[in-house]
Each structure stands twice: as C-alpha cells, then as structure tokens.
Amino acid sequence: MNQFKGETLSWEVKDSVLELALHRQPCNEIGSTTIAELESFVAALRPIETEAHALIIYSELKPGFCAGADLRELYRRSREMAQADALRGVRHYVERIHAVMNAIDASPLTTIAAVHGVTFGGGFELALTCDLIVADKMARFCFPELRLGLIPSFGGIPRLKRDLGNSVVRDLLLTGRSFNAAKAQQIGLVSQVVGEGEALRAARATAAAAKKFIKVIPYEELKQEVDLFCELFSRPAVEAGLRKFVESTDALPYLP
Amino acid sequence: MHMTMTDKTLDEILTLAAAHFNVPRQRLTPDDDFFKTLGIDSLQALDLLTKLENHFRIELPDYELQGVSDFRTLASRIQARL
Numbered sequence: 631m632n633q634f635k636g637e638t639l640s641w642e643v644k645d646s647v648l649e650l651a652l653h654r655q656p657c658n659e660i661g662s663t664t665i666a667e668l669e670s671f672v673a674a675l676r677p678i679e680t681e682a683h684a685l686i687i688y689s690e691l692k693p694g695f696c697a698g699a700d701l702r703e704l705y706r707r708s709r710e711m712a713q714a715d716a717l718r719g720v721r722h723y724v725e726r727i728h729a730v731m732n733a734i735d736a737s738p739l740t741t742i743a744a745v746h747g748v749t750f751g752g753g754f755e756l757a758l759t760c761d762l763i764v765a766d767k768m769a770r771f772c773f774p775e776l777r778l779g780l781i782p783s784f785g786g787i788p789r790l791k792r793d794l795g796n797s798v799v800r801d802l803l804l805t806g807r808s809f810n811a812a813k814a815q816q817i818g819l820v821s822q823v824v825g826e827g828e829a830l831r832a833a834r835a836t837a838a839a840a841k842k843f844i845k846v847i848p849y850e851e852l853k854q855e856v857d858l859f860c861e862l863f864s865r866p867a868v869e870a871g872l873r874k875f876v877e878s879t880d881a882l883p884y885l886p
Numbered sequence: 887m888h889m890t891m892t893d894k895t896l897d898e899i900l901t902l903a904a905a906h907f908n909v910p911r912q913r914l915t916p917d918d919d920f921f922k923t924l925g926i927d928s929l930q931a932l933d934l935l936t937k938l939e940n941h942f943r944i945e946l947p948d949y950e951l952q953g954v955s956d957f958r959t960l961a962s963r964i965q966a967r968l
Contacts, residue, residue, distance in 0.1 A: 657929075693929065748929065770936050807947045810936045 631674045632681065638664040641671055647837045648675075648682040648739065657693040660752045660784075661700030665726050672733035679738055684837035687734075687760065688744040688830050695743070695769070698751020699727075699783070705872045713864070721860045724783050727752070728852060731785045735759040735847050740840040744833035745769045746826075750808075755784035758793065761845065764836060765811035765820045766829040776806030778871035783859035788851035794818060895968070896961035899938060903957070906937050916958040942968060 632643040638654035650671060652658040660668075675685075689695045704723065708716035734741060734756075743757035746766035754771050757763050773782045781787065781803075790799050798817045802809070814820040824832045862868055889897075896916055904911040907924045914923060921931065932948070938960075939946055944967040954960055 747933070767940055768933065768936050770932055805947065805949060807949055808932060808935075809945070809947075810939050812940065812943075813945055 632678050634667075634670065634674070636663075636667040636670070639667050639671065641674070643678060643682050645838070646682050646684070647834065648678050648685045650685065650687045651690050652688070652696055653690040655691065657691060657697035657748050658689055658695070658753065659697050659700035659702075660727065660756075661703040662723075664700070665723070665730065668730045669726065672730050675733060675737055675739075682739060683842065684740040684742065684840050685734075685737060685760075686742045686744055686830070686833045686837055687756065688833065689746070692747070694747025694753070695745040695749040696753025696756055697748050698753050698755075698775070701775075701778075701872060702876050705876045708863075717860060717864055720863050721856065724856050724859055727784050728856060731755065731759050732847060732849070732852065735785075735789070735845070738842055738844060740837065740842055742833045742837055742840070744829040746829050751775050751782065751786075752784040755782055755786040755789065758786060758789040762822075762833075762836060762840075763814070763820045764822045764824060764829050764833045765814060766826055767811050767823050768826050769811040769814070769820075769829075770808050771810075771814055771819070772808035773802065773806060774808075776803065778875060779865065779868040780862050780871075781855065781859055783855065785852050785855065787855055788848040791851070792846065792848055891968070892961055892965045895942075895965045896957060898941070899957055899961055899964065902937060902941055903934060906934060914957065916961070917956050919955045920957055920960070921955055938964060944968060 634641050639650060639652050641648060641650045654664055708720060711719060741760040742762045742764060743760040744764050745757055746769050749757055749769050750772045751774055754773060773786060775782060787803065794817060811820055811823045815823045822832055900914045901911055903920065903924060904914055907926065909924060935946060935948065942964055944964065946964060946967055950963055954963060
C-alpha cells in the first residue's frame with residue numbers, strides 16, 4: 631500500500647520518496663489512533679522499500695512537528711483501570727510505540743525528519759529515529775515529560791546517547807529545558823537549519839540527493855527504557871504531575 | 887534622551903512581539919504582562935522565545951524565564967546574555 635490517508639496521518643510515494651505527513655490536531659499528539667496508524671505505516675514500509683529510497687516525516691499542522699505522547703489520553707485511560715491493569719496498559723502502549731520507532735530507525739530508506747515549531751517529547755523522539763533532521767529556524771525541541779517526573783519513553787535517551795555527546799545529553803535531560811534549531815544544529819542534532827516554512831522543501835531536496843544509510847540501534851538500552859518508564863509511571867508524584875497537566879486550562883501547558 | 891542598552895533591547899522586544907503577534911506596537915508597554923497583553927498561551931510564549939533568540943543570536947534557557955511575564959524583566963534576562 632503506497633498511499634494511505636488516515637485520521638492522524640497520511641503517506642504516499644512521490645518520485646521514489648515516501649512522505650509521511652502528520653495531521654492530528656492540535657499538534658500531532660500520539661494517542662491510540664496515531665499508534666494504530668503508525669503500525670499500519672511500518673507494516674507497509676517493507677514493500678515500499680523496494681520502490682522508494684528515502685522517507686520524509688513532516689507535519690501539516692502550523693503549531694509544529696509533534697507535541698509527543700497524548701498524555702491526556704494516557705492518564706484518562708489509566709485512571710479508568712485498576713492499578714495493575716493500568717500499568718500493563720502503559721507498558722503495552724510504550725512497547726507498541728517502541729516497535730514503531732525501532733522499525734523506522736531500522737529502515738534501509740534514508741530517513742529525514744522535516745521539523746518546525748513544537749518538536750517535543752515523543753515528537754522529538756520520532757525525529758531522533760531519522761538519519762537526518764532538517765529544522766525550520768522556528769523549531770523548538772524539549773522533553774517536557776521530565777518536568778512531570780517521567781523520562782522520555784519512545785526511545786529518546788538511547789538515541790540521544792547514540793547521536794550526541796554525554797555533556798549535551800546530561801544538559802538536556804537534567805534540566806528538561808527547551809532549545810531552538812540553532813542550538814540543535816550546534817550540538818550536532820540537526821543537519822540543516824532553514825528559513826520559516828522551508829523545512830519540507832529542503833528535506834525533499836536532501837532526499838533527492840541522499841544515499842541509503844544503515845545505523846546501529848541500541849536495542850538493549852531501549853528495552854531498559856521501557857522498564858524504567860513503567861516503574862516511574864506508577865509513582866504518586868508522577869500521577870500528581872500528570873493530573874496537574876491534564877487538568878490545566880492552558881491549551882498546551884508546556885512551561886512549568 | 888540617551889537610550890541605555892536595556893532600553894534598546896526592550897524596544898526591540900516590544901517591536902518584535904508586536905510584529906509576531908500582529909498587535910499595534912503602541913499597545914505594548916514595558917511592564918505589561920505579555921501573556922495577557924498579547925493573549926498568548928505557554929506554547930506561543932515559547933514561539934516568542936525562539937523568535938527573540940534568533941533575533942538577538944543568543945540562547946536563553948527557559949528555566950531562566952520561570953515566573954517572568956513582563957517585557958522589562960524579559961529584556962534584562964536577554965541583556966544579560968548579550
């Protein structure tokens with residue numbers, strides 16, 4: 631299936647480049663529908679790999695690339711269940727998204743994330759699965775879940791460690807701060823910074839010139855991340871932080 | 887009248903914020919709460935931060951802006967990084 635239009639995302643092959651477009655309002659929060667559609671996407675990847683040489687992931691929405699996990703849905707669903715069932719549900723959710731992220735990471739296609747605006751949490755982690763990140767100068771990166779007492783759970787830490795130096799990783803993880811595209815390029819995360827609204831065009835030009843690239847995937851550390859996230863999720867302080875986040879009246883309550 | 891560096895920074899911030907959020911420049915004053923005056927949420931505030939970082943070519947960690955909601959204090963934080 632080299633073309634698909636779903637509720638939260640779409641894909642199609644154009645000029646031997648597979649393009650995955652995210653379009654779930656307000657900012658591509660990854661909930662159960664997105665995961666199911668991402669699973670369909672990775673299932674379709676293998677046959678498409680014979681007719682495409684590159685994959686571009688981008689967002690069609692103005693606020694940004696992706697705001698990460700749909701914490702509101704995760705919290706609501708976990709509250710509806712007994713604690714043991716909720717933890718099993720959280721583990722299942724995280725393992726499913728890990729399988730998707732690993733499949734994109736392992737794809738023999740040259741993968742390019744074209745990011746703008748909010749590139750937070752799971753959205754940042756989705757970009758990290760790609761071989762290259764092309765960023766609009768207004769892109770902003772962050773792991774806001776750290777401020778809730780959680781760690782990134784979509785494979786972010788092992789992939790950051792794979793791609794960046796330890797001092798940078800510590801700075802980002804210990805402070806939970808956000809940073810812009812210029813900083814991201816300075817630390818070696820982003821390969822190109824382009825003008826506002828130019829990321830997709832630049833990613834397409836890069837894809838046209840790119841060769842295939844296979845990289846190492848830190849499977850063991852990724853597995854440990856799932857275990858640690860599930861352990862943290864069961865802590866009362868995290869439950870309180872999530873409740874505060876979910877009950878916030880701010881449209882997108884990212885700042886503390 | 888002599889304009890200090892902080893006054894100049896403040897003026898640039900107000901001009902930039904007005905242009906970015908499409909608000910008349912004369913409506914903004916240094917001691918305004920920018921969340922209220924501009925009618926923005928935390929996400930749009932981060933957008934403004936990115937705009938300011940790009941304009942002044944600085945890096946301003948958002949934890950330095952915790953509790954900052956007026957243009958004058960924002961200008962002093964930026965000035966400290968110039």
